[in-house]
Amino acid sequence: MNRKRLGLFGVIASAALAITATVVPAAHAASEILIWADETRGPHLTTLFAANPNVIPGSTIKVVSFSSYDALGDALDKYTGSAGPDIFIGGNDWVTKLAKSGKLAPVTLTASQKSKFAATNFFDLTYKKKIYGVPVDINNVAMVYNTKLVTTAPKTYGDMVDFYKANKVSKGLKAGLCFTGGGMAWGGLSGLSALGADPYFMRAKGVPDVYKGFNGTTFGNNVKKYLLDANGKSNGFFPATDTGCADNFKAGLVPYATLGNWEWKKYADLGFTMNFMPVPGVVAGTYGHMFGSVNGAFLTTNAEKHGVAVAAKSLLTGYFASAAGQIAYEAIELRPPANLDAQASASVSEAQKNMANAATLAGIPQIGAFLGSNAGGANYWDSSGGYWTAVLVQGKDAVVEGKKLAAMWKKNVAVGKADL
Amino acid sequence: MSGFVRGNFAFMGKVALLAIVTAILALLTEHAFVQKEYAIGSFLLFAILALNFTYLTKFSIPLKFFVPGILFFIAFVIAPIIFTLSMSTYHYQTGNILGKVEATEQVVTLGAEPDANGTTFDINVGETPSGDFAILVSDIANNKFFISTKDARTEVPASSVTLDENGVATAAPGFTLISAETLSKSDDYSRIHYKYQDKFYIGIEGQNVGAVFQQSLTYDKAAGVIKNVVTGDTYKDNGRGNWAKVGAPDEMLTPGWRAPIWFENYTKLVSDEKVRTPLIKVFIWTVVFAGMSVLTTFALGLLLAMALNRKIRGRRIYRSILILPYAMPSVMSILIWAGMFDTEFGAINNLLHTHIAWFTDANFARGAVLLVNLWLGFPYFYLICSGSLQAIPTELQEAAAIDGANPRQIFRKITLPLLLQILSPLLIASFAFNFNNFNLIYLLTGGGPRETLDGQIAGATDILISYTYQIAFGNNTQDFGLASAISVLIFVLVASISLYGLKKSKVMETFG
Numbered sequence: 047m048n049r050k051r052l053g054l055f056g057v058i059a060s061a062a063l064a065i066t067a068t069v070v071p072a073a074h075a076a077s078e079i080l081i082w083a084d085e086t087r088g089p090h091l092t093t094l095f096a097a098n099p100n101v102i103p104g105s106t107i108k109v110v111s112f113s114s115y116d117a118l119g120d121a122l123d124k125y126t127g128s129a130g131p132d133i134f135i136g137g138n139d140w141v142t143k144l145a146k147s148g149k150l151a152p153v154t155l156t157a158s159q160k161s162k163f164a165a166t167n168f169f170d171l172t173y174k175k176k177i178y179g180v181p182v183d184i185n186n187v188a189m190v191y192n193t194k195l196v197t198t199a200p201k202t203y204g205d206m207v208d209f210y211k212a213n214k215v216s217k218g219l220k221a222g223l224c225f226t227g228g229g230m231a232w233g234g235l236s237g238l239s240a241l242g243a244d245p246y247f248m249r250a251k252g253v254p255d256v257y258k259g260f261n262g263t264t265f266g267n268n269v270k271k272y273l274l275d276a277n278g279k280s281n282g283f284f285p286a287t288d289t290g291c292a293d294n295f296k297a298g299l300v301p302y303a304t305l306g307n308w309e310w311k312k313y314a315d316l317g318f319t320m321n322f323m324p325v326p327g328v329v330a331g332t333y334g335h336m337f338g339s340v341n342g343a344f345l346t347t348n349a350e351k352h353g354v355a356v357a358a359k360s361l362l363t364g365y366f367a368s369a370a371g372q373i374a375y376e377a378i379e380l381r382p383p384a385n386l387d388a389q390a391s392a393s394v395s396e397a398q399k400n401m402a403n404a405a406t407l408a409g410i411p412q413i414g415a416f417l418g419s420n421a422g423g424a425n426y427w428d429s430s431g432g433y434w435t436a437v438l439v440q441g442k443d444a445v446v447e448g449k450k451l452a453a454m455w456k457k458n459v460a461v462g463k464a465d466l
Numbered sequence: 467m468s469g470f471v472r473g474n475f476a477f478m479g480k481v482a483l484l485a486i487v488t489a490i491l492a493l494l495t496e497h498a499f500v501q502k503e504y505a506i507g508s509f510l511l512f513a514i515l516a517l518n519f520t521y522l523t524k525f526s527i528p529l530k531f532f533v534p535g536i537l538f539f540i541a542f543v544i545a546p547i548i549f550t551l552s553m554s555t556y557h558y559q560t561g562n563i564l565g566k567v568e569a570t571e572q573v574v575t576l577g578a579e580p581d582a583n584g585t586t587f588d589i590n591v592g593e594t595p596s597g598d599f600a601i602l603v604s605d606i607a608n609n610k611f612f613i614s615t616k617d618a619r620t621e622v623p624a625s626s627v628t629l630d631e632n633g634v635a636t637a638a639p640g641f642t643l644i645s646a647e648t649l650s651k652s653d654d655y656s657r658i659h660y661k662y663q664d665k666f667y668i669g670i671e672g673q674n675v676g677a678v679f680q681q682s683l684t685y686d687k688a689a690g691v692i693k694n695v696v697t698g699d700t701y702k703d704n705g706r707g708n709w710a711k712v713g714a715p716d717e718m719l720t721p722g723w724r725a726p727i728w729f730e731n732y733t734k735l736v737s738d739e740k741v742r743t744p745l746i747k748v749f750i751w752t753v754v755f756a757g758m759s760v761l762t763t764f765a766l767g768l769l770l771a772m773a774l775n776r777k778i779r780g781r782r783i784y785r786s787i788l789i790l791p792y793a794m795p796s797v798m799s800i801l802i803w804a805g806m807f808d809t810e811f812g813a814i815n816n817l818l819h820t821h822i823a824w825f826t827d828a829n830f831a832r833g834a835v836l837l838v839n840l841w842l843g844f845p846y847f848y849l850i851c852s853g854s855l856q857a858i859p860t861e862l863q864e865a866a867a868i869d870g871a872n873p874r875q876i877f878r879k880i881t882l883p884l885l886l887q888i889l890s891p892l893l894i895a896s897f898a899f900n901f902n903n904f905n906l907i908y909l910l911t912g913g914g915p916r917e918t919l920d921g922q923i924a925g926a927t928d929i930l931i932s933y934t935y936q937i938a939f940g941n942n943t944q945d946f947g948l949a950s951a952i953s954v955l956i957f958v959l960v961a962s963i964s965l966y967g968l969k970k971s972k973v974m975e976t977f978g
Contacts, residue, residue, distance in 0.1 A: 077650040077651060102650075102673070103646035103647060103650070103673070104645070104646040104647040104648075104649065104650030104651075105650050120939075123939065123944070127501045127502055127503065128501060128502075129501060142942070143560055143942055143943075143944075145720070146560055146561040146720050146721060147560055147561055147562075147563040147564070147721055148563065148564045148568070148569060148572045148720070148721030149563075151575075152576065153671075154580055154584075154586070154669075154671045154675075154677045156584075156586040156675065156677075157584055157586070174720065176576060285810070286826075287809075287810070289808065289810055289811065290810060290811055347572065353652060353653045354650075354653065355653055355656055356649070356653050356656045356670055356672060356673055357650060357653075357673065359671055359672045359675075360672040360673040360674075360675075363671070363672050363675065364672060364673075418942035419942075420941065420942065420943060422921070423918075423919075423920070423921025423922075424918040424919070424921055424922075425941075425942055428916070428918045429918045429919060431918075432916070432917070432918030432919050433919060435826050435915065436917075436919055439809070439823045439826045440823070440826060440827070447919055450919040450920070451919060454919065454921070
């Protein structure tokens with residue numbers, strides 16, 4: 047390489063470095079708290095913090111929105127090093143996996159802060175006795191009935207089935223009960239539970255009963271009685287998938303549907319009455335459980351790496367967990383806030399309160415340690431839908447499959463309790 | 467025109483282009499080093515040097531053509547292979563993601579236990595006259611105040627402190643408050659364990675919140691163990707990426723780290739029934755799927771090519787229509803097919819007046835997968851067969867016809883053997899492609915249906931690559947080590963099949 051060329055190389059290198067130095071922003075500004083959220087929460091949080099930029103003195107807040115909830119989960123799974131967020135808002139079912147892998151950092155709440163939430167809210171945010179986030183809002187579904195089809199609230203599961211059978215042909219019903227949001231596993235728990243299948247049971251003290259499982263035979267017989275014809279095929283009351291549920295419900299072709307608390311407003315705007323209630327059980331006065339879980343704002347180990355751990359903790363405990371913070375956020379997000387003071391606030395809508403009431407009546411905490419456990423062969427998320435496919439689509443015996451489901455979930459709980 | 471290629475203008479263009487590429491690579495290098503991705507950073511640095519050296523010297527003219535390709539080959543072929551090979555020898559799964567140093571740091575961090583009462587205080591952060599970080603602690607319930615530093619706790623009489631409207635001390639003798647804005651620039655102060663009492667310290671849990679902790683877990687680097695100072699338990703490296711309790715090895719601290727376990731992931735493929743049984747089923751279906759896909763797409767493509775090889779009316783229109791599925795993005799086609807196969811609302815069931823659960827019955831799902839792949843794949847074979855048919859000298863067929871061969875005999879004895887000779891490499895490539903046809907399976911059936919109640923991990927339409935994805939990403943416990951081992955197995959299988967096929971077809975001799 048001659049001198050001329052060397053000189054040229056020097057010029058190029060210098061130019062390149064100069065461009066780099068001027069163009070490159072700091073990888074992560076020292077006082078910037080980075081929040082990741084999904085496609086609905088992200089824009090809402092951006093709006094929230096644009097209106098309240100000085101929530102944490104001395105720190106700025108940057109929100110990154112992902113294209114979907116799954117995309118957010120994927121990104122949280124896959125980021126390495128310090129590339130991830132300081133805080134993310136999301137589902138509690140990620141807690142076990144992320145905490146186990148060292149991506150979450152514990153948060154310490156004062157007794158006063160804890161007292162502002164239902165004690166069971168913290169199940170969802172806990173892994174091995176450490177709390178990794180703060181409850182932000184209630185995440186649940188609740189059933190509504192179309193008052194144009196049904197005039198009174200059903201008292202039992204049988205009432206709904208009877209109505210469906212009596213009106214199936216005359217009203218052209220496509221199904222009796224279906225789930226518009228939350229999927230067949232998360233949103234569909236109440237459908238299983240109303241007939242007797244629960245992934246775990248809670249004791250009166252609000253702690254899980256790790257020894258009790260549901261009775262697969264009773265459940266299977268209920269499925270036979272309410273959902274199958276005499277020839278063992280589905281009577282059409284309860285479809286094995288949620289495909290088309292929303293459209294059919296809107297079209298008046300399904301009398302009962304569960305709605306997610308993130309979507310109720312569009313149904314309210316269409317003129318549906320928000321007569322939220324849990325799915326009734328086979329005996330009057332009993333209800334199918336539903337995940338009355340909370341969405342959390344979680345602290346990651348990146349906050350420490352980025353030098354914003356203190357500010358991020360303040361944002362979690364001082365804002366996201368506070369009544370004022372939740373009222374401001376839920377005015378945009380429209381879900382029921384988790385903070386009890388915020389729930390009682392007049393600025394929370396009637397529908398939000400009804401949703402929260404339904405959760406109070408039949409909600410169970412979403413315990414990721416049990417639900418995500420594969421010890422029995424498959425976790426709750428895969429096996430719950432699997433049961434409906436096996437029985438309603440493939441025509442397998444409801445009792446035999448019910449027993450398999452019961453054994454599987456019991457083992458999942460027995461092993462999963464180590465992660466509580 | 468030549469001035470643009472060779473003159474000063476071209477030279478300046480080259481310099482500008484090189485400067486831009488160097489700048490971009492320098493930017494990426496900096497990011498990589500900031501993220502502590504030293505291998506990536508080093509490679510990018512090497513790329514900068516290689517590119518500048520190659521294009522600014524006359525060291526090697528051929529290298530000027532090859533160097534970008536070589537760099538991409540290293541980055542996107544060699545590096546992933548090495549990484550996958552390397553990870554296949556590690557215990558690398560959910561719970562064992564971090565490096566050992568970071569995992570140990572986190573174990574110790576998680577070993578900070580709040581005191582039994584969950585005591586918290588309102589605090590303000592400041593400094594002592596000697597410049598040390600200090601916190602002014604307000605025990606409002608007991609009307610007590612004290613200043614804590616790393617080494618000392620000094621009581622402050624209530625009469626000496628200035629209180630805000632909430633009764634929290636904001637000023638005291640020997641304590642200078644630091645503003646939140648200043649504190650936000652560095653959080654060194656938050657890593658300090660401020661003196662409380664006995665073994666307890668105050669940790670900072672927010673800008674104005676301190677909580678009382680006891681450090682129960684400590685790392686004894688010299689002895690290579692973690693000790694629980696409260697219970698007296700000792701945790702040793704179990705050689706598999708976890709600190710395990712001495713005397714009770716199943717009790718492990720989290721998180722763990724990636725640890726080498728050498729060939730255990732490979733032996734698991736054979737020795738662990740939970741892995742072996744589905745793997746064999748998936749392997750068989752993968753071979754059937756790839757073989758059937760090649761066979762059906764080739765057969766249909768050839769049939770159409772032969773049909774349209776004759777002069778018929780509207781041949782160009784037919785040809786254009788036939789390559790349409792190939793022109794459409796496959797992702798879109800697959801998703802449309804998925805909708806058409808829907809049991810309740812799908813066009814196929816509606817047209818046939820059936821209620822077939824296409825994706826919940828194993829056989830129907832496999833049929834659907836092959837059908838969709840036929841749709842996606844036949845235009846390719848139609849195109850290459852059309853070209854190949856025209857390359858076969860017509861004299862051979864004419865001579866055979868004169869000798870009395872009928873069209874079927876001409877096809878079997880002349881056309882097909884010649885076609886196969888020409889197309890063998892493409893058929894083998896198609897087999898290898900379908901062996902790893904992840905998109906189709908993932909988008910159409912997701913690998914299902916799975917008999918989840920029987921504990922099946924692998925679905926009826928899972929092929930090896932989608933099964934690997936399921937193991938790596940599709941579950942709450944993600945086993946990247948095992949998935950890497952299966953990926954290596956797939957690589958070996960595809961490479962072997964391809965090599966064997968290429969040898970048999972004698973294509974490689976052309977390059978000899």
